[in-house]
Amino acid sequence: NSKVIQTPRYLVKGQGQKAKMRCIPEKGHPVVFWYQQNKNNEFKFLINFQNQEVLQQIDMTEKRFSAECPSNSPCSLEIQSSEAGDSALYLCASRQGSQNTLYFGAGTRLSVL
Amino acid sequence: GEQVEQLPSSLIVQEGASVLINCSYTDSASVYFPWYKQEPGKRLQFIIDIRSNMERKQNQRLTLLFDKKTKHLSLHITATQPGDSAIYFCSASTGNYKYVFGAGTRLKVIA
Numbered sequence A: 001n002s003k004v005i006q007t008p009r010y011l012v013k014g015q016g017q018k019a020k021m022r023c024i025p026e027k028g029h030p031v032v033f034w035y036q037q038n039k040n041n042e043f044k045f046l047i048n049f050q051n052q053e054v055l056q057q058i059d060m061t062e063k064r065f066s067a068e069c070p071s072n073s074p075c076s077l078e079i080q081s082s083e084a085g086d087s088a089l090y091l092c093a094s095r096q097g098s099q100n101t102l103y104f105g106a107g108t109r110l111s112v113l
Numbered sequence B: 001g002e003q004v005e006q007l008p009s010s011l012i013v014q015e016g017a018s019v020l021i022n023c024s025y026t027d028s029a030s031v032y033f034p035w036y037k038q039e040p041g042k043r044l045q046f047i048i049d050i051r052s053n054m055e056r057k058q059n060q061r062l063t064l065l066f067d068k069k070t071k072h073l074s075l076h077i078t079a080t081q082p083g084d085s086a087i088y089f090c091s092a093s094t095g096n097y098k099y100v101f102g103a104g105t106r107l108k109v110i111a
Helices: A059-064
Strands: A005-007 A010-013 A019-024 A031-037 A043-050 A053-057 A065-068 A075-079 A088-095 A108-112 B004-007 B010-014 B019-025 B032-038 B045-051 B056-059 B062-067 B072-077 B086-093 B099-101 B105-110
Touching: A005 A088, A010 A019, A019 A088, A019 A108, A031 A075, A043 A059, A043 A065, A043 A075, A043 B099, A059 A065, A075 A088, B004 B086, B019 B086, B019 B105, B032 B062, B045 B056, B045 B062, B072 B086
Parallel strands: A010 A108, B010 B105
Antiparallel strands: A005 A019, A019 A075, A031 A043, A031 A088, A043 A053, A065 A075, A088 A108, B004 B019, B019 B072, B032 B045, B032 B086, B056 B062, B062 B072, B086 B099, B086 B105
């Protein structure tokens, strides 16, 4: 019973630096989501993929974030130029194509100093 | 856009007590409602879900009630244990690729 694996667990960056995190979805799950969870536990949807294709993404993700889910490699989310407001827990989740339940990884906690 | 609200934001109970967590949503197109539990430092764990064609679902000590008319859900946890201490999240999905989460209910169970 595979689980969603996110690396690294913790990431510390200076303002303006790139920050990259990875996610291996559960085996057999073609749909992947990225969320940002802030210190108030609020979730912000960032982007989702089906296989290698982007399904939806928000404005912020288009401009400062880049994400991909290449075939046979981990998915990744990269912030091109980190800002203090990007400090948060970044959650990756995956699901089967036909099922609705999302399964989450433990997250990457990003601190931007 | 869709909003999901949870109440209360936090509660503290004695071990053995029952708790009720309320959740309301705004988008009448929402059809699927998964709930998650998040313990400190651990992944969000799926605990129970319900679809809009159901009114009630039970999984051991968890009972989830759904009222489509009022757009309201409630999660009832019976015989609470210290291990139930966590943040509980309600979410609403329109069934395609959109999931909206509440801000969570922090539960502390005191032994």
